[in-house]
Amino acid sequence: MNHSPTDWPAALRRLALELPTSRIGDVASIGRGDPDVIPLWFGESDLQTPQFICDAAAAAMHAGHTFYTWQRGIPELRQALAGYTNRLYGSRCTPENITVTGSGMQAILLSCQTIVEPGDNIVVVSPVWPNIVAAIHVMGGEAHEVSLTLKGGKWHLDVDELNDAIDDRTRAIFINSPGNPTGWMMENDQHAAILEIARKRRVWIIADEVYARIVYDRPVAPSFLHVAREGDPLIVVQSFSKPWAMTGWRLGWVTSSNKFGEQLAKLIQFNISGSPAFLQFGALAAIEQGEGFVAQMVDRCRQGRELVFQRLAANPRIQVARPDAAFYAFMRVEGMKDSLAFASKMVREAKLGMAPGVAFGRGGEGHLRLCFASAPERLGESLDRFEKFLAKN
Ligand SMILES: Cc1ncc(COP(=O)(O)O)c(C=O)c1O
Numbered sequence: 496m497n498h499s500p501t502d503w504p505a506a507l508r509r510l511a512l513e514l515p516t517s518r519i520g521d522v523a524s525i526g527r528g529d530p531d532v533i534p535l536w537f538g539e540s541d542l543q544t545p546q547f548i549c550d551a552a553a554a555a556m557h558a559g560h561t562f563y564t565w566q567r568g569i570p571e572l573r574q575a576l577a578g579y580t581n582r583l584y585g586s587r588c589t590p591e592n593i594t595v596t597g598s599g600m601q602a603i604l605l606s607c608q609t610i611v612e613p614g615d616n617i618v619v620v621s622p623v624w625p626n627i628v629a630a631i632h633v634m635g636g637e638a639h640e641v642s643l644t645l646k647g648g649k650w651h652l653d654v655d656e657l658n659d660a661i662d663d664r665t666r667a668i669f670i671n672s673p674g675n676p677t678g679w680m681m682e683n684d685q686h687a688a689i690l691e692i693a694r695k696r697r698v699w700i701i702a703d704e705v706y707a708r709i710v711y712d713r714p715v716a717p718s719f720l721h722v723a724r725e726g727d728p729l730i731v732v733q734s735f736s737k738p739w740a741m742t743g744w745r746l747g748w749v750t751s752s753n754k755f756g757e758q759l760a761k762l763i764q765f766n767i768s769g770s771p772a773f774l775q776f777g778a779l780a781a782i783e784q785g786e787g788f789v790a791q792m793v794d795r796c797r798q799g800r801e802l803v804f805q806r807l808a809a810n811p812r813i814q815v816a817r818p819d820a821a822f823y824a825f826m827r828v829e830g831m832k833d834s835l836a837f838a839s840k841m842v843r844e845a846k847l848g849m850a851p852g853v854a855f856g857r858g859g860e861g862h863l864r865l866c867f868a869s870a871p872e873r874l875g876e877s878l879d880r881f882e883k884f885l886a887k888n
Contacts, residue, residue: 500512510632510633510635511633514629514632514633515629517625517626517629517854518625518835518850518851518853518854519536519537519625519850519851519854521835521839522536522835522838522839522842522848522849522850522851523536523537523848525839525842525843526842526843526846526848529846531846532842532846532847532848533846533847533848533873533876533877533880534848535847535848535849535865535866535867535869535877536838536848536849536850536864536866537742537850537866538624538675538736538737538742538822538823538866538868539736539737539740539742539866539868540740540792540795540796540822540868540869541868541869541870541873542740542792542795542868543740544739544740544741544743544744544777545739545740545785545788547780547784548739548741548777548778548780548781548785549777550780551776551777551779551780552773552774552776552777552780553773554776555772555773555775555776555777556773560772560773560776561772561773562772563768563769564769564770564771564772564775565769565772566760566763566764566768566769567593567594567595567756567759567760567763568593568594568595568748568769568770568775569595569772569775569776569779570590571775571776571779572595572775572776572778572779572782573590573593573594573595574590575779575782575783576590576593576595576748576750576782577589577590577592577593579782580592580593580720580750583707583714583715583720584715584718584720584721585721586720586721586723588750591753591756592750592751592752592753592756593748593749593750593756594748594749594751594756594759594760594763595746595747595748595770595775595778596746596747596748596749596759596763596770597745597746597747597766597767597770598734598736598745598746598747599703599705599732599733599734599736599747600626600630600747601745601747601766601767602732602733602734602747602748602749603626603627603630603701603703603732604630604633604766605749605759605762605763605766606667606699606701606730606732606749606759607630607631607633607634607636608634608762608766609755609758609759609762610666610667610699611631611634611635611636611666611667612635612636612666613634613635613636614635614636614637614664615635615636615637615664615665615666616631616636616637616638616639616662616664616665616666617631617636617637617638617639617665617666617667617668617669617701618639618640618641618657618660618661618665618667618668618669618698619631619638619639619640619641619668619669619856620640620641620642620643620652620657620668620669620670620671620672620674621640621641621642621643621855621856621857621858621859622642622643622674622676622677622825622852622855622856622857622858622859622862623640623669623671623674623675623855623856624671624675624676624703624855625854625855625856627669627671627703628856631669636666638669638856639660639662639665640856640857641653641656641657641660642857642858643674643677643679645816648816648817649679649816649819650674650677650678650679650816652679652681652685654685654688654689654692657689657692658692658696661692661696661698665696665698666698666699667698667699667700667701667730668689668692668693668698668699668700668701669701669703670689670700670701670702670703671702671703671704671705671706672702672703672704672716672717673704673706673707673709673710673716673819673820673821674706674821675706675821675823676823676825676850676852676855676859676862676864677816677818677823677825678816678817678818678819678820678821678822678823678824678825679818679819679820680710680716680717680819680820680821681717682717683717683721683722686717686718686719686721686722687722689719690719690722690723690727690729693727693728693729694727694728697728698728699728699729699730700719700727700728700729700730701730701732702718702719702729702730702731702732703732704716704718704719704720704731704732704733705732705733705734705736705737705747706737706820706821706822707733707738708737708738708789708792708793709737709738709792709793709796709820709821709822709868710793710819710820711793711796711797711800711819711820712819716820718731719731720750725752726752729751729752730749730750730751730755731749731750731751732747732748732749733747733748733749733750734746734747734748735747735778735781737792737822738781738785738788738789738792739781739785739788739789739792740788740792741777741778741781744774744777744778745770745774746770746774746775746778792868795868795869795870796822796867796868798871799822799867799868799869799871799874800817800818800822800824800867802867802871802874802875802878803824803865803867803874803878804817804818804824806878806882807824807826807878810882810885811829812828812829812830812885813826813827813828813829814826814827814829815827822866822867822868823864823865823866823867824864824865824867825852825855825862825863825864826862826863826864826865827852827861827862828861828862828863828885831861831863831888832861833853833860834851834852834853834859834860834861834862834863835851835853835854837851837863837888838850838851838863839851840888841881841884841888844884845880845881845883845884846880847877847880847881847884849863849864849865849881850863850864850865850866851863852864865877865881
């Protein structure tokens with residue numbers, strides 16, 4: 496929904512005015528609040544945040560953690576996150592390498608605020624979650640997309656193509672692995688090659704690793720953190736949202752050099768002035784006691800992945816890669832020309848919500864994205880509705 500500059504009683508910033516609404520949000524707004532709609536449009540599970548995490552936050556609130564707080568996060572949580580990072584990645588982080596943010600999304604925007612000047616660009620591996628491109632645009636930058644290609648049922652990144660896309664105005668490479676919407680997962684040889692490129696060409700890497708724990712054949716997805724050296728131009732974004740079903744809490748964190756974290760801290764002051772302390776005590780419980788829940792979440796997604804993939808792959812109109820990680824099926828639907836119109840009609844007529852592929856950048860049109868982090872019964876019913884709708888459209 497765009498307005499022209501003349502609709503306003505006084506001027507707005509052009510970049511804000513021209514920012515499109517999220518196409519995923521556009522579809523969701525049609526059916527949100529309708530109890531008959533099954534919503535598989537957003538990236539979240541149907542599970543609520545586990546009780547022990549809620550209890551820890553409530554206890555902290557009652558204990559008086561209701562004041563202004565640290566810009567980079569409460570010391571207890573930064574300490575715990577440094578330990579968590581070292582356990583999972585064999586790294587040697589200290590709390591100085593950790594900055595708590597008001598969500599993964601905010602971590603991405605803060606990173607852009609820190610490095611993007613108007614007219615700069617960030618090379619973005621796509622298809623990609625649209626908010627990333629929007630965050631670059633908010634700062635007056637451009638996103639230069641390098642597309643993954645689907646070969647033999649697997650998504651691939653051409654690292655040479657990525658290198659060739661870097662120019663004089665490139666400030667960063669943005670890589671989201673495990674990836675939304677494709678479920679692509681990069682292996683460590685490519686992390687190492689891309690780090691080498693970033694060192695040589697003096698550009699940042701913004702590694703969006705919010706799906707690091709939603710992985711099916713190992714405890715954590717391969718990461719830049721497995722291969723990075725001290726002093727590398729690396730910003731790793733993670734989030735409490737996905738592994739611990741905390742999407743509504745709006746908490747994430749950045750792992751980076753202390754020097755970069757200090758710059759983030761200045762911007763945090765003017766964006767949010769620190770994430771609510773009592774919520775951070777809930778996040779601390781997630782880190783300290785939440786491994787059992789992560790395993791439960793991954794099991795739920797693994798079951799969802801098998802069910803959805805089997806049914807979709809059997810449909811002659813659907814082309815879909817079996818995702819290596821994350822919790823999405825990104826499917827090409829033969830004969831579907833306008834994914835936004837198709838997904839909107841599906842909400843109205845079939846009471847089923849999926850994200851339209853056009854939201855995910857170059858090459859996304861012609862696809863739909865389904866989030867399978869839900870109970871098998873719910874997914875089964877969704878697929879029944881989808882197949883019926885597809886037969887008529
Ligand atoms: C690729 C990617 N990055 C970042 C986020 C942000 O997550 P949050 O803001 O909930 O921490 C999401 C959420 O869907 C995502 O898919």
